[in-house]
Amino acid sequence: MTGIRKVAVIGGGVIGGGWVARFAQNGLDVAVYDPDPQAERKLAGLMENAAHAFAALIPGDRPVFGKVTFVSSMREAVEDADLIQESAPEQLALKQKILAEIDAHARADALVASSTSGLLPSDLQQAMRRPERLFVAHPFNPVYLVPLVELVAGNATAPETIETAKAFYAALGMKPLHVRKEIDAFIGDRLLEALWREALWLVNDDVATAEEIDDVIRYSFGLRWAQMGIFQVYRIAGGEAGMRHFMAQFGPCLKWPWTKLMDVPDLTDALVDKISDQSDAQADGLSIRDLERIRDDNLVAIMRALAGQAGGAGWGAGELLNTYEASLAVTPLPKAAPDITRPLDLHTATVLPEWADYNGHMTEYRYLQVLGDATDALLALIGLDAEMLASGRSFYTVESHLRHLAEGKVGDKLTVSTQVLSSDGKRLRIFHTITNDTTGDVVATGEHMLLHVDTTSGKAVTAEPALGETMAKLAAAHAGLAVPDAAGRAVGQPR
Numbered sequence: 001m002t003g004i005r006k007v008a009v010i011g012g013g014v015i016g017g018g019w020v021a022r023f024a025q026n027g028l029d030v031a032v033y034d035p036d037p038q039a040e041r042k043l044a045g046l047m048e049n050a051a052h053a054f055a056a057l058i059p060g061d062r063p064v065f066g067k068v069t070f071v072s073s074m075r076e077a078v079e080d081a082d083l084i085q086e087s088a089p090e091q092l093a094l095k096q097k098i099l100a101e102i103d104a105h106a107r108a109d110a111l112v113a114s115s116t117s118g119l120l121p122s123d124l125q126q127a128m129r130r131p132e133r134l135f136v137a138h139p140f141n142p143v144y145l146v147p148l149v150e151l152v153a154g155n156a157t158a159p160e161t162i163e164t165a166k167a168f169y170a171a172l173g174m175k176p177l178h179v180r181k182e183i184d185a186f187i188g189d190r191l192l193e194a195l196w197r198e199a200l201w202l203v204n205d206d207v208a209t210a211e212e213i214d215d216v217i218r219y220s221f222g223l224r225w226a227q228m229g230i231f232q233v234y235r236i237a238g239g240e241a242g243m244r245h246f247m248a249q250f251g252p253c254l255k256w257p258w259t260k261l262m263d264v265p266d267l268t269d270a271l272v273d274k275i276s277d278q279s280d281a282q283a284d285g286l287s288i289r290d291l292e293r294i295r296d297d298n299l300v301a302i303m304r305a306l307a308g309q310a311g312g313a314g315w316g317a318g319e320l321l322n323t324y325e326a327s328l329a330v331t332p333l334p335k336a337a338p339d340i341t342r343p344l345d346l347h348t349a350t351v352l353p354e355w356a357d358y359n360g361h362m363t364e365y366r367y368l369q370v371l372g373d374a375t376d377a378l379l380a381l382i383g384l385d386a387e388m389l390a391s392g393r394s395f396y397t398v399e400s401h402l403r404h405l406a407e408g409k410v411g412d413k414l415t416v417s418t419q420v421l422s423s424d425g426k427r428l429r430i431f432h433t434i435t436n437d438t439t440g441d442v443v444a445t446g447e448h449m450l451l452h453v454d455t456t457s458g459k460a461v462t463a464e465p466a467l468g469e470t471m472a473k474l475a476a477a478h479a480g481l482a483v484p485d486a487a488g489r490a491v492g493q494p495r
């Protein structure tokens with residue numbers, strides 16, 4: 001816990017605005033100062049897109065939005081803040097002036113972060129009376145979705161400043177990376193600039209258009225980089241001999257004239273016009289806000305897909321997303337033993353964006369996933385655990401009848417209610433009803449036959465006495481309940 005509840009953002013443009021969204025969606029109150037009279041209007045547009053993206057990224061419980069207030073002076077913004085995120089234009093003298101003013105008005109214990117893309121924190125903190133609280137927190141656009149934040153200390157930065165910063169940004173769902181050596185442009189922009197320089201040369205030299213270069217990226221290595229970095233990707237590219245072979249084969253090429261290395265093309269009016277015109281043609285009439293939406297929806301889809309990888313544990317940015325989502329989940333109240341005389345509400349789910357199909361609704365196999373998870377919850381209740389599995393006993397589902405009754409829309413919260421129809425110590429016949437929590441509509445039902453099995457022989461067996469008694473007790477408790485109309489129904493076609 002960092003105790004940071006109130007933040008100030010100085011400069012509410014592309015990056016400052018992104019920070020406002022990231023902070024507010026994590027429940028922090030934000031004061032914003034920006035001298036541009038249009039800043040509040042521009043921020044409103046950005047916040048609308050950010051809210052749309054965050055709802056899709058975190059379909060489950062989200063924190064209550066923090067309060068965002070535009071103020072008319074830097075002093076007003078910072079005097080009450082626990083942390084100040086400076087996001088003003090990338091000019092050293094301007095930033096030094098702003099940081100000195102922040103320093104003069106902020107509380108002595110407040111932390112000060114700069115969003116600079118590449119200026120050195122040792123230079124930024126020169127005019128500050130309390131330079132030990134200044135650090136760089138360099139984000140990536142859009143700040144409200146992309147998780148990495150590079151943390152860089154200057155000569156005068158206190159080590160505990162960086163430690164608090166790490167905890168603070170991690171709690172916002174970000175991946176703080178402490179850049180241990182203070183270098184210009186840090187790590188991300190050093191890499192990006194190398195690529196950007198080459199792209200500028202390729203347009204300058206009429207080798208390719210802006211669109212063709214973007215196609216090279218998005219149809220090839222851009223896809224790889226969302227999930228593995230350059231070293232891991234190239235390790236695999238080395239075949240079974242891995243990185244050593246890769247370096248032996250492609251190492252010499254580094255000395256060939258493949259790249260323009262450090263040269264930068266002159267940004268003449270002609271080159272700027274050429275790139276801007278090509279970029280306009282590529283946008284094909286879409287506004288920046290339209291493009292932001294498309295980019296954000298794609299980023300959410302990628303991160304959610306990565307969250308489902310590695311057997312559900314998630315991979316890369318997806319694993320981070322899972323950790324963040326779990327940290328947001330309301331701590332469940334200690335569960336009372338369920339009332340087994342009624343159908344059992346043992347499983348809930350939220351319809352995730354990646355569950356939707358081309359009709360925009362929960363796709364058919366996700367219904368079965370929800371029902372399967374509810375079956376697992378029932379089996380856990382009656383005693384299927386790691387010990388039973390290790391002893392070679394389990395349950396297999398041998399027959400299912402699923403009825404799709406209503407559309408599950410992204411964000412819908414579902415509850416599964418489970419009724420035991422019968423049990424003979426070997427077989428367990430159950431009936432699930434999935435209900436939409438908001439509308440009360442029954443979304444689907446599932447009837448399933450499960451067999452208790454010896455997993456070594458793969459044969460159905462009678463349950464051990466304790467398990468058999470639990471199954472019988474549950475079946476007896478539900479015997480008095482009305483049997484659902486759909487139970488035992490076959491798939492029919494009215495004539």
Ligand SMILES: NC(=O)C1=CN([C@@H]2O[C@H](COP(=O)(O)OP(=O)(O)OC[C@H]3O[C@@H](n4cnc5c(N)ncnc54)[C@H](O)[C@@H]3O)[C@@H](O)[C@H]2O)C=CC1
Pocket residue numbers: 010011012013014015016033034035036039087088089090098115116117118138139140141
């Ligand atoms: N745009 C990007 O992709 C990224 C930018 N950054 C860094 O974030 C910082 C801000 O960049 P952007 O948001 O892109 O620029 P921007 O031009 O979109 O926003 C800068 C904002 O600062 C305001 N401003 C100007 N003078 C000010 C003052 N004296 N006090 C307070 N606010 C003032 C402007 O009105 C403007 O709204 C820079 O340091 C930049 O290097 C970091 C990561 C990515």
Ligand SMILES: C[N+](C)(C)CC(=O)CC(=O)[O-]
Pocket residue numbers: 117139140141188189192
């Ligand atoms: C172009 N840029 C240097 C401002 C880029 C960044 O700093 C990071 C990003 O979001 O690409």
